[in-house]
Amino acid sequence: MSKALTKTDYHFPHQKSVYHGKVRDVYNVDDDILVMVATDRISAFDVVLPKGIPFKGQVLNQIAEKFLDATADIVPNWKIDSPDPNVTVGHMCQPYKVEMVIRGYLTGHAWREYRDGKRSICGVPLPEGMVENQKFDQPIITPTTKADEGHDEDISREEIIAQGLVDKAEYEMLEDYTRKLFERGTKMAAEKGLILVDTKYEFGKNDDKIYLIDEIHTPDSSRYFYADGYVERLGKGEPQKQLSKEFVRQWLIENGFQGKEGQQIPEMTDEFINSVSDRYIELYEKITGDNFMKSDTSKISKRIEIAVTEFLMGQV
Known part of the structure; x- marks a missing residue:
């Protein structure tokens, strides 16, 4: 071995x-x-x-x-x-004290919250009647605090700005970068027959300049579904075939x-x-x-x- x-x-x-x-x-x-x-x-x-x-x-x-x-x-x-x-x-x-989580589909932590009755995550309202692994009309950003120890916690953009974790102008830049990175990752995944389901990005500053830091689009920070068979599995309520760390959690x-x-x-x-x-x-x-x-x-x-x-x- x-x-x-x-x-x-x-x-x-x-x-x-x-x-x-x-x-x-x-x-x-x-x-x-x-x-x-x-x-x-x-x-x-x-x-x-x-x-x-x-x-x-x-x-x-x-x-x-x-x-x-x-x-x-x-x-x-x-x-x-x-x-x-x-x-x-x-x-x-x-590093900024928040992690920028972006979700294209209702799965994992977001689904567990939704299944338990929540209709808002990190201040983002969710419609009624969604099913597990369903695609959102538009990707949603659901930030978390960046805990030195223990669990990261969901937090809204309003709370981030109000608590001074990131100022408003910079936070809006982080959101813009997050959406553009996710769009690029989604396109690259689709070219390989995969769906980039959700991921997280971390950012930091050096000489007053914002940098993307840490990892990006890895199976530890992201979830991927196989595109082939996604619609059929969704319609039957079957688990999606995926490449991520979720199988270890399961x-x-x-x-x-x-x-x-x-x-x-x-x-x-x-x-x-x-x-x-x-x-x-x-x-x-x-x-x-x-x-x-x-x-x-x-x-x-x-x-x-x-x-x-x-x-x-x-x-x-």
Whole structure:
């Protein structure tokens, strides 16, 4: 079985600090550059699962890299280079305290809220009579707070502006970028026979300039349906065939885990881990149209350390 990268502890040249997120480890170099390492950790219900998924980090990093490059004409992004299959190096930005979630279809969290009787999400009114996975007339933006720990919370644009999380003019720019990015992602997905269902974008500032930061259009931040058979499944009330992390959440739910106190994470067998890895690789190949080239994982941690160190030394 291929090795999974679940932990990093590097000491790069001029490194100031490191932040270990749920999936990514972010190294601050000289308060100027960020080295973002996409590990093979996987999280669901805001809990990091006990075992990693081989090649997941490479998949996430290389999909994000492709879409950052493909959308740089819409909004500047933080990426400088990708010196290793699991790593992106980019400009350090001050992140906004909100995540811009945009939904083209009523599914996932939005559907669960709707099913339970809510007819407004983040201040956006929803019509009566919708069914699970139905397309909205127009995509809706449902922002969340960006929690350092625990769950992100739904928040309306009015609350964001009133609380001073983002000023009105800048928030309107974030909404405009969000819609344009989603439109581009939707078009690119359609060309590959996929539907970009929903996604989230994160933004930050550097020298008073707004940048798109973090990942974009990956299976950790986005949900994809297969376009073929969508209408038929919707009409029959059947689940959609999808490529996203939702299947991991469903597996956890079926095995009695939703991240609530006292619940035990079910055993992650090698068979299950390999199936998740295959799903991530399938999405990579489907959404990019490229064959996935598995990197050498025999000494993955050392490989990353050498590549990043050489890159940073070349920047001096």
